[in-house]
Amino acid sequence: MYEWAEFRNIQYLHTILKLKGFRVAAEQLHTTQSNLSTQARQFQEHASIHLYEMATNGRLELTNVGVAFAFMAKHLLEARDEMFQTLMALEHNDITSVRFGCSPLADPFLFDEFCQMHRELLPDCPIHLQQTDTIELIEAVIAGDIDAAIVTLPLENPALRIEEIHRDRLVVCLRQDDPLASKKALEPADLEGRLTIFYHPQHHPAAHRKLLEMLGTEGVHVEDFSRASHPTAMQRMVKGGYGVALLQEGTILESELTTRPINGVDWTVDTVVIYHQQHHPKTIPVLVRHFTDKLRKAEKRPASVSRKLPPASENDDQFNSHSSRDTTPDEWGDK
Secondary structure, eight states: OOTTOOHHHHHHHHHHHHHTSHHHHHHHHTSOHHHHHHHHHHHHHHHTOOOEEEOTTSOEEEOHHHHHHHHHHHHHHHHHHHHHHHHHHHHTTOOSOEEEEEOTTSOHHHHHHHHHHHHHHOTTSOEEEEEOOHHHHHHHHHHTSOSEEEEESOOOOTTEEEEEEEEEEEEEEEETTSGGGGSSSBOGGGGTTTBOEEEOGGGSHHHHHHHHHHHHHTTOOOOSOEEESSHHHHHHHHHTTSOBEEEETTBOOOTTEEEEOBTTOOOEEEEEEEEESSSSOTHHHHHHHHHHHHHHHOSSOOTTOOBOOOOOOSOOOOOOOOOTTTOOGGGGOOO
16 A cells, blocks of 8 residues: 555655755765655655645754654664664574563563564574563673563663563552451552551662652651562562552452552553663564564453462562652653
8 A cells, every 4th residue: 555655765754854954864865955855745745744844944844744754764764774683683693592581570471472472583592581680680681691681660771771661550459358448549648657568679779769759759658667579478468467568450469468559649660671782682672662562552451361470589679669740751761
C-alpha cells in the first residue's frame, strides 16, 4: 500500500524537518535543494499529509503532523541501522551466546518473555541466566560479564543504556483479618505505624531512600522496620503479624493475605532493561525495541498469565517508588 515510501524519502524528510531548512539539509545529504524540494512535495502528495509551513524568514515551521513524522522517522531510521548492524554481526559469527540477568523484584513474566523473544530472533544462540540484586547486575553489565539485565529503578550510570519497559503499581499487602482490609482503598495515613516491613535497603539503597522520601511527603514516617531478603519472606512477615508491606500489584499472594490500593498517590515499581552503551551484542537494541513495542501494544496482560515469585535467595532488589504529585520519570535517571 505504501511501496512508494522508500527509506531514502524518509531520511530526506527527516533531515529537512530536523534542520528546518532545505539548504542545510541538502548540504548534509550531499544533494541539491531542488531534489529535496521535489522529494518532499511528492511524498506529501502521495501520503496526503502536510508536514511544514514556510516561515517569512525562510525557515520551516513544523505542523503537528510534521512533529509526529520527525519523531517516528527518527526511530524508524534507528531501527533500520540496528537491523543491518545485527545482520552483519551474525554474518561474521560475532554472537555465539548471550548472558541475561534479572533482579528478584523484576517481574519474572517479563524476563521469561524477554528471553523467549531472543530465542525467536536467534533460535540456536545459547542464553545463560543470572539472578542477583540490582547493584551486582549493574556492575556485571558495566564489566561485560552480563550482556543485558532486567532491573528496577532508580539507577543512573552514564555507561548504561536504560530502557523503561513496564510499571507496576504498589499496593499494601496485609492480612485478610486486618481491620484495614475492610476498606476498599487505604489512605496514606493508614500506613503510619503499620508499614514496618521493607526489602533490605542494602540491595538497592537509592530505591529505599526514595521510597522513604515519598512516604515522608505523604506524612508516613518510618523508624525501625523488619528487613526481608525476598518477596516471599516479606509475605511471611505480613502473615506472621509483623506489620503491613508494599508489594507490586498482581503478585501472587499466600493464603490469608490480601492487598489494597492507596488513595491519592501513584507509587510504582518501574522496570527497565539495561545494557552497556558501547559494548553489547548487536541483537540487544533490536530485542529491546521489539520487546518494548510488544508490551506497549498489549492493552493488558493476558488473564491467564499471573506473576510468579522467583525462588527465595539472599540477594534482593528494592522498590522504586514515586508520587505523581512530586516527581516525574526524568528524575529517576535516563531512559
